[in-house]
Amino acid sequence: MTTVATDKALMAHLLRRAGFGATFEELETYCAKGYQATVEALLHPERQPAIEEDLLERYYVDWKESRNIEGAMTETIYRMNANASRRPLQEKMALFWHGHFATALSKVLHEKTMLNQIDMFRTYGMGNFKELLVQLAKDPAMIFWLDNNVNHKDAPNENWGRELLELFSMGVGNYTEDDVKAAARAFTGWTIDDDNTASIPFGKIPWAFRYLPEDHDDSEKTFLGHTGRFNGEDVIDIIVRNPATARFVARKLYNFFVSDEPDQAAENILADAYLQYDYDIRSVLRVLFNSDFFKSEKVRFAKVKGPAEVVVGTLHLLGEFKFPKLGIFDVALESRYMGQDLLNPPSVEGWHTGREWIDSGSLVGRINFVADQVGNIHQPGIRAIVNALLARGPVLTAEAVLDGCLELMGHIRLTDTTRQQLIQQVRKGGEISTDTLDDRRAAQEVMLRTLKMIGSTREYQFA
Amino acid sequence: MTTQIQEYPSTCGLYRYHDVIGLLSAGQAGFSNPVAIAIGPDNLLYVANRANPNQREAVRITKCTKDGDYVDQFGTWGEGEGQFIWVTDSAFSQWGELFVADEHTHRISVFTREGKFLRSFGHHGQLDRPSGIAFDPHNDLYLVDSLNHRVQKFTQDGRFRAKWGTYGSRTGQFNTPWGIAIDQHGDVYITDWRNDRVQKFTPDGHVIMAFGRSGSAEGEFNRPNGITVDADGDIYVCDWLNNRVQIFDPKGNYKDTLIGHAGVSKWARSYLDANPEVERKLLQAAHNIEPKMRFYRPSSVEVDSDGKVYVVDTYRHRVQIYQKLLTASL
Numbered sequence: 105m106t107t108v109a110t111d112k113a114l115m116a117h118l119l120r121r122a123g124f125g126a127t128f129e130e131l132e133t134y135c136a137k138g139y140q141a142t143v144e145a146l147l148h149p150e151r152q153p154a155i156e157e158d159l160l161e162r163y164y165v166d167w168k169e170s171r172n173i174e175g176a177m178t179e180t181i182y183r184m185n186a187n188a189s190r191r192p193l194q195e196k197m198a199l200f201w202h203g204h205f206a207t208a209l210s211k212v213l214h215e216k217t218m219l220n221q222i223d224m225f226r227t228y229g230m231g232n233f234k235e236l237l238v239q240l241a242k243d244p245a246m247i248f249w250l251d252n253n254v255n256h257k258d259a260p261n262e263n264w265g266r267e268l269l270e271l272f273s274m275g276v277g278n279y280t281e282d283d284v285k286a287a288a289r290a291f292t293g294w295t296i297d298d299d300n301t302a303s304i305p306f307g308k309i310p311w312a313f314r315y316l317p318e319d320h321d322d323s324e325k326t327f328l329g330h331t332g333r334f335n336g337e338d339v340i341d342i343i344v345r346n347p348a349t350a351r352f353v354a355r356k357l358y359n360f361f362v363s364d365e366p367d368q369a370a371e372n373i374l375a376d377a378y379l380q381y382d383y384d385i386r387s388v389l390r391v392l393f394n395s396d397f398f399k400s401e402k403v404r405f406a407k408v409k410g411p412a413e414v415v416v417g418t419l420h421l422l423g424e425f426k427f428p429k430l431g432i433f434d435v436a437l438e439s440r441y442m443g444q445d446l447l448n449p450p451s452v453e454g455w456h457t458g459r460e461w462i463d464s465g466s467l468v469g470r471i472n473f474v475a476d477q478v479g480n481i482h483q484p485g486i487r488a489i490v491n492a493l494l495a496r497g498p499v500l501t502a503e504a505v506l507d508g509c510l511e512l513m514g515h516i517r518l519t520d521t522t523r524q525q526l527i528q529q530v531r532k533g534g535e536i537s538t539d540t541l542d543d544r545r546a547a548q549e550v551m552l553r554t555l556k557m558i559g560s561t562r563e564y565q566f567a
Numbered sequence: 568m569t570t571q572i573q574e575y576p577s578t579c580g581l582y583r584y585h586d587v588i589g590l591l592s593a594g595q596a597g598f599s600n601p602v603a604i605a606i607g608p609d610n611l612l613y614v615a616n617r618a619n620p621n622q623r624e625a626v627r628i629t630k631c632t633k634d635g636d637y638v639d640q641f642g643t644w645g646e647g648e649g650q651f652i653w654v655t656d657s658a659f660s661q662w663g664e665l666f667v668a669d670e671h672t673h674r675i676s677v678f679t680r681e682g683k684f685l686r687s688f689g690h691h692g693q694l695d696r697p698s699g700i701a702f703d704p705h706n707d708l709y710l711v712d713s714l715n716h717r718v719q720k721f722t723q724d725g726r727f728r729a730k731w732g733t734y735g736s737r738t739g740q741f742n743t744p745w746g747i748a749i750d751q752h753g754d755v756y757i758t759d760w761r762n763d764r765v766q767k768f769t770p771d772g773h774v775i776m777a778f779g780r781s782g783s784a785e786g787e788f789n790r791p792n793g794i795t796v797d798a799d800g801d802i803y804v805c806d807w808l809n810n811r812v813q814i815f816d817p818k819g820n821y822k823d824t825l826i827g828h829a830g831v832s833k834w835a836r837s838y839l840d841a842n843p844e845v846e847r848k849l850l851q852a853a854h855n856i857e858p859k860m861r862f863y864r865p866s867s868v869e870v871d872s873d874g875k876v877y878v879v880d881t882y883r884h885r886v887q888i889y890q891k892l893l894t895a896s897l
Contacts, residue, residue, distance in 0.1 A: 158761070158790050158808065161864065162745075163653070165600045166619030168864065168882050171591075174621050298852035302845045303591045305835030306859040307883050430652060430671050433620040 111135055115142065116515035117404050120567040121361050122146050122393060123192025124184065124417040127485055128492065128512040143393045147230065147386050149191035155183060163428035169307050170215035174437060177446045180222060181415060181436035182428075188420040193389070197229035198222050199412060200360050202446070205240055205272055206454035207249045209447050213301045214245070216310045218447045221245040233353060233383040234344040237273065241336050244296045244311035250452070253295045255288060257321045262288040267452055269343070278348035279328060286325040290339040293320030344383045350375040354388070361392055363403045364458040370397040405517050405566040408461050411442035413567065414470055418477050418559075421513060423485035441469045462565070474559035478513075479552045489513065490551050497538025500547070502530035509554045518563050526557050575828035581814070581895035584828035585875065588635040589885025590835045592625075593618070596637035597834060598884045599625035603793075603867045604877050605657045605665065607680055611638060612877065613665060614886060615654040618644075626651065628667070628682065633875065633888075635833045641682025646672055649684030655698040656746075656867070660723045661706045668710065670696035675710065675725070688725025699747035699758070699794075703770060709747055709755055716741040718757060718772065731772030736762050739774045745792040746805070746867075756802060758791040765791060765804055765819070778819035783809050786821040793867035793879065799896050803876065805865040812865055812878055823895070827862035827880060829887050862887065 115134050119126035123146070126134065134142045145151070160182075161168060170176040187195040202222055209218050221243050228236045240246055241264075247253050250264040265287035269279045297314040325334045328342050343349055354374035358367065373395065374388055381387030392398055409417065415438050419425055425432050439446055443466045449455055480486055489512040493500070496508060506526050510516045518526070533550040537543040558564060575584035590597040599618040607613055611630050618625035623644035630638040643650050652671035659665055664685060665678045673696065674689035689697060695714035702708055707728060708721045717732035718741075732741045742761035749755050753770040764779040765788075779788045789808035796802050800817035812825040831839065839846040849856070863882035870876050874891035 161808075162760075162790075164619075165602060165617050165864075165881060166622075171619070172621065175619055178621075298855050300845075300848045300852060302848065304838050304842075304845065305590055305831055307591060307863070309855060309859060430620060 113515040123196055124188040124420050125514050146193040149194035152190045155186050159428055171303055173209050176215035176219055178433045178436040180446050182432050184416040185419045185425055194226050198225040201225040201229050203454040206449040206452050207245050208449050212245045212248055217245045220310055230386045233385055234340055237340045238337055242313040244313055247296050252291055255292050257292045257319050260288045273343045274348045275352045283328055286327040287339050289321040289325055290334045291336040294336055350378040353378055362398055407567045408459055409565055409567045411439040411444035415439045418474050421485050422477055422483035424483055438473050442466045471560045475556045478559040479556035490548055493551050494538050500536040502527050505530050505536055505554055509558055522561055530554055578824040581823045582889040582891055585888040585890045587829040587832045587885050587887050589832050591884040593622055600881055601879050602881055603656045604869050604879050605659050606869050606871050608663045615657050617654050656700045658700045658702055660702050666700055668697045668700045698745045701747045701749045703749045703753045711744045711747050713743055738777055746794040748794040748796050750796040756794050758794050760790050763788040776819055795868050795870055797870040803868045805868055807864055810862045812868055825889055827887055829860050
């Protein structure tokens with residue numbers, strides 16, 4: 105393998121993990137920029153153009169209100185796909201935090217309020233972890249989800265305080281029941297101004313955070329060894345400085361971006377970065393993506409893609425729905441059919457990821473979806489792949505067609521067994537020539553079949 | 568939460584709030600993301616509901632009286648003849664036929680007032696996402712060919728007559744235009760959506776004037792869309808992302824602004840009477856009522872011969888009505 109090919113394979117790995125994959129044209133651009141510069145670009149989405157909101161509102165007139173979960177899910181998939189070119193890591197981090205701070209419409213029942221939470225992750229997801237937790241604590245969907253709207257001075261509710269410590273920041277074993285009680289008291293009075301879910305008569309109005317000082321317990325509390333008249337922000341300040349939080353955040357980021365298999369040494373590096381850079385998530389991600397453990401061959405194609413990654417990654421490969429049009433609704437529901445009901449995770453623990461994404465039903469759904477899409481020559485991304493391959497004529501071997509398809513789909517790596525099986529299939533088409541118009545038509549059919557076969561492989565399901 | 572007619576003047580006092588019609592509903596008495604309104608020769612309102620792709624039964628034309636009494640509905644979601652997917656605008660010809668623009672199928676469908684499909688014209692290639700449509704005094708149809716950034720003119724039976732406009736920001740050019748109005752002289756007004764301005768043309772496409780620029784101050788726009796001209800020549804522009812309707816004199820000078828003052832409509836009143844729990848929650852959050860009275864993405868505006876101004880308040884699923892006061896015509 106040449107250095108250029110190696111660099112492209114590494115870049116493709118980066119974009120699969122820090123985004124939703126990259127087209128071969130995008131990989132050319134990223135490689136010209138260089139690896140470190142690409143990481144910096146990913147870490148600074150604000151330097152890239154934002155989604156054109158006026159166009160979205162003009163064509164999808166129902167989205168501002170999102171009256172049901174399917175509509176909200178569609179909007180989420182659309183935005184992920186639109187940002188897969190412009191701001192992929194911002195979008196990937198929003199997906200990460202959505203799984204981590206899992207909040208579900210099954211209880212919240214207000215789609216726009218849920219979408220606002222995802223937007224908050226886009227805004228704060230790569231910033232300071234303290235600020236992110238403060239925003240989370242003020243997030244109306246989270247407040248309602250974990251009952252902080254019924255956490256009163258006279259009758260504390262510990263649900264939010266407990267999950268903040270257990271699932272969101274430190275993990276069990278690093279705090280006591282008294283700490284949970286103190287945290288709950290610190291967040292009394294953090295509520296929402298209106299939890300109306302009715303569409304009539306005015307349409308649904310997104311909920312907003314409201315602080316009620318008269319309902320806040322301002323008395324002295326002892327929390328994780330610190331004593332004072334703590335409010336919610338004080339509790340978060342104590343949490344984020346704790347080494348257990350550093351380890352917890354590091355483990356979660358490692359698991360999402362690098363490998364399902366724990367690596368204590370790597371996680372220690374990330375935890376150190378978290379503390380060294382004052383809980384700045386962007387700095388931790390910079391260390392992660394530039395690390396040897398991330399670039400290692402060992403971790404590539406070792407993570408099962410989540411359903412949203414499959415759907416968005418495939419749409420991005422196709423170059424589809426980059427401008428508002430009808431049809432996104434039906435495609436977006438595929439994520440649900442594959443087992444990921446976006447905006448509606450099964451519990452506060454989020455989705456069970458890794459190999460737990462796959463069962464026989466969801467695997468068939470994944471394969472059918474991808475194979476149907478990547479064999480469609482009318483999709484601009486597929487047309488571009490086929491044209492690039494045809495330009496490699498006038499005669500192509502079966503190996504050249506297969507390897508070309510693998511490369512242009514994002515440097516996908518197959519096992520030797522799968523590769524040999526696919527070569528046998530491609531060879532059945534005979535010699536592949538691009539000389540005449542008829543030759544090119546025949547070659548195109550072989551290429552489309554090859555793309556479909558690759559999309560049907562087990563390997564395509566890995567990032 | 569009652570409609571208080573006399574207490575809500577427009578910003579400069581030339582109009583006053585009159586009434587509201589609407590309620591979110593997928594059928595019968597109600598609207599679902601309405602985007603266009605046309606006043607029929609039968610003096611009824613024809614409101615086009617765009618709805619959303621996962622509530623296809625809500626895509627329809629709702630007929631109601633100006634007092635908010637439901638009359639009928641027609642139209643179904645689909646790509647077949649007599650169906651529509653993404654409605655953008657509607658207009659009556661002088662023969663009393665209702666023309667409906669659909670930017671998904673790129674065609675114009677024609678119906679009787681009773682909803683019987685008559686014919687259609689237009690296809691992708693000839694049109695690319697048609698939006699605003701309007702008839703001139705000679706019964707020719709002008710339409711905004713939005714993604715082709717131009718205006719096209721057809722006979723009422725769909726024969727091509729003329730076109731003008733190219734993509735750009737220079738005078739006479741367009742960037743994704745949306746709305747259209749034609750005054751009694753046949754002059755054509757286009758909301759040049761992404762250029763945040765209104766351009767006025769002679770019937771054959773020569774620029775007469777342009778006004779507006781990006782912003783939120785008086786006379787500025789943030790993606791203007793619906794537009795109409797009343798009998799006095801006053802120009803009404805839905806200033807979509809600024810959530811207001813601005814009114815200009817015939818020379819394009821700013822006159823007044825409508826911001827929305829909706830109370831509870833007749834249809835909503837019936838619903839709330841039957842669902843007191845919903846009303847109880849609304850009253851609990853009474854401090855949130857005021858923003859709900861305001862326009863939220865007004866998309867279409869029409870004025871009738873009595874000086875009543877009908878504004879389609881798309882995201883609130885309603886039509887707000889203002890009365891032009893005598894002083895406004897002086």
